[in-house]
Amino acid sequence: MFNIRILLFISTFLLSHIGSSQGISFNSSDKLIGVRTSYCVFSHTRPSFKGTFKIEFLLNIRESKTIGNIFSIKGMKDSDSYSLTYINNTEDSGFLKFNLDGVTNLLSIPLKKTAFGSKKWIEISIIFNPNLKRISVSVNGKIYTSEGYKLNDVIYPEIYFGKHGSVIDVPSMSIKKLYVGNEDQNYLFDLNNSKGEDVYDSRGKRCGTIKHPDWLINDSYYWKNRFYFSSKEVTCLTFDEKHQRFLITSPGVLVCYNFNEETTNTLSTKNRLPVPMRLGTSFINPTTNNLFVYEVNDVPLGKATIASINLDTLMWKTNSILQLPQQRHHHNSLLNHKNNYYMIFGGFGNQRLANSFDFYDIRFNKWSSPTFKGDTISPRYFAGLAKTGDNEVLLFGGIGNKTGDQNIGKKYYYDCYKIDLLKKRIKRLWSLNRENIDMVSSRNMVLSQDKTSFYVLNYREYISKTSLQLYKYAIKNGDYEILGDSIPLISERITTNANLYLNSKTNELFCAIQEFKLDGSNQIKIFSINNPPVSKKIIDKYDKKEIIPLTLLLACFIGVVMVIIVVSFFYKKRKIKQEDLNRQLALISKQVSTNDQPLQIINSVSLFGKFTVINHLGRDISYLFSPNIKSLFLIILLNSSKQDTNGVTAEQINLALWPDKPVKKAINLKNVTLSQLRNIITDLKGVSVVYSNKSFSIEFDQEFYCDYFDYLIHLEKLKEDSLRNDTITRLNKIIKRGVFLRLVEDEYFDTFKKHFENETLKVIPYLIKEFFENQNYPPVISLTEILESIDSLSEIGFYYKIHAYLRLGMRDKAKKHYNSFILEHKKVLDDDFALTFEDVSKIIPEDIL
Incomplete structure (x- = not known):
């Protein structure tokens, strides 16, 4: 018994110091009746109070043009019930009405425009005094009283905030720092939950139930x-x-x-x-x-x-x-x-x-x-x-x-x-x-x-x-x-x-x-x-659980023993699964660390992201490439890949770069630009422009690196052996630089962009599905990023990445990716994404692949 008391003391102390009170925002009458907020303060326990009884809380009325029930209370005397309601008077003012329900209005308290707003709190205190037959309502320290009402000496309050029974009108309101009690016993509700329908007092005891709440602490975590x-x-x-x-x-x-x-x-x-x-x-x-x-x-x-x-x-x-x-x-x-x-x-x-x-x-x-x-x-x-x-x-x-x-x-x-x-x-x-x-x-x-x-x-x-x-x-x-x-x-x-x-x-x-x-x-x-x-x-800490009283411990003992037997039976299997999960999480962490280090290779040309040329000394010489020189270089380079060694003819170059120029003018411009290009690429080892069989091409040896050629090589390797993590890592590292041929708008290069996309889409989507079905989630995440580099609104990448994160227990990552996607959706399509995060999290649509 002593240990339980110590436990209760420590729990009460900790729970009362975990942070400032947050509160609940109520779904009001602008929502469907079925989703309006209803809060029963004592649904799990029904305490009794002798003598004077008090209810205190902070009230926020977000806008003046609203009406409805703030709270109702029964159990003061026989079947009588009292309520505090709000009604608007004009656009800038309103009244708090304290009523003896179905009989009369006891108090009418005016509120001015300054009382309304999303961050403005009104101090409310109601005292029921059976000895003086008096009910006092205090609003921001100003006291209003109503006398001559007989109240029971011992009361069993039934308290509802918002909707209950046939009372369906709910004002646009929030509450926090709710106190119910008297000198003998009291209940303080910090209302610090972040989710759920159970409401706990400051000691961690489950007391009430709330339907359709909007927990305000989430407004302190989610932007x-x-x-x-x-x-x-x-x-x-x-x-x-x-x-x-x-x-x-x-x-x-x-x-x-x-x-x-x-x-x-x-x-x-x-x-x-x-x-x-x-x-x-x-x-x-x-x-x-x-x-x-x-x-x-x-x-x-x-x-x-x-x-x-x-x-x-x-x-x-x-x-x-x-x-x-x-x-x-x-x-x-x-x-x-x-x-x-x-x-x-x-x-x-x-x-x-x-x-x-x-x-x-x-x-x-x-x-x-x-x-x-x-x-x-x-x-x-x-x-x-x-x-x-x-x-x-x-x-x-x-x-x-x-x-x-x-x-x-x-x-x-x-x-x-x-x-x-x-x-x-x-x-x-x-x-x-x-x-x-x-x-x-x-x-x-x-x-x-x-x-x-x-x-x-x-x-x-x-x-x-x-x-x-x-x-x-x-x-x-x-x-x-x-x-x-x-x-x-x-x-x-x-x-x-x-x-x-x-x-x-x-x-x-x-x-x-x-x-x-x-x-x-x-x-x-x-x-x-x-x-x-x-x-x-x-946020997780405020998702509280009730302290188990001593009387339940003995009742639970046999059940606990049985659970231990079952757990021991499945322990080995679960341990293996957990080890696999830990391995996958470690691999993701390693991938993030590796992929965040961009490729920077000497004697190289980068076609992903910003066009970049690094000479054999490691110096960036991209600035030497004027628009025409860069376009000529790209035309010859892309026609010199190992998949296509025919090169490109002079006529094709002239048509691509100077279609509107007379033939002689175009030839002259090509020769001048080609001469400048040859001078520039002398800074690259093992690279030269050659003219053979009436075509121009670029010859290069193993000292030269081009990220596009490297991408195609590793994509081919992935076709042959999909289990090579180093191949996936390499592809991911390449696309981290950015979009292929970004800022290259000439129509001539659309064929190469399309070829890049087609080759990728032949392989990546099907591997994503295969890895996901085999419960191997790190490659799923890496491969979806490759898809997203082609199409930022790829449904395959979107759904599979979110579900891979969820399977790994990385809900924050999944939510972050969802938020990024809906912003991109709005930016690209100028339209809001129709599905919520919870909708997307349920299932991967069968028709996306």
């Missing part, structure tokens, strides 16, 4: 997609916390996204933005309500580099035409509106990395670069910055090296510095060694509520289809944890960026993504998550 915008020209995105909105700036227009009201409106400015935007950088002064757009470099001389617009008058004015000596991609920045200066640090441009602090004096239009004392921060870009005081910031991470010269390579930093901007002093707090984890940071970081940690978004910028992950680092020593789900990101251009913001009014974190394309067009995506965010471990 919510809030906003999407695209533009064909460079834009800048600015967070305006004062007015609860994001501003998107283009030369003659401001787009305002109000995230509380989920509205978007467009404002035409009185004149055009005078700054020619390159990077789309900006900041806002909340004191003057001025928005600044700036470029530090790469602007024609005499053109504006800094301009501001007053958001009340919508008139642009030029503030400066000054430029810094170099471009500063992915620099960090901070506005000090009290001292009227804007500071930037670091960045990359003109083959150099920076580590200077540059201050722009807004009043006097002057840049200065003061010297800092203390520790030295290596030149870098892609770092994160958080403000910790009026004149103090934290700087974390980034990419760089000690010299600032891009040509000597880069290092991924996981170090943290405290910087005093007033005293101009730097102090390094810590540096972590995170081997084989190469990630950059979002520009902005956010401090935790207790100021002991900071949040930052990290991602692998060198992967085209990458993802953002939220991390929390301790300022004291760098201890970190991973929080929240990941967010897909297309990281093709260096101008692509991600930022993290805290909206203190609603206690939400916002992730703002701006994905750029080569022509300057870009798309903006905004996501949100409740603050503080939680980890996957916490």
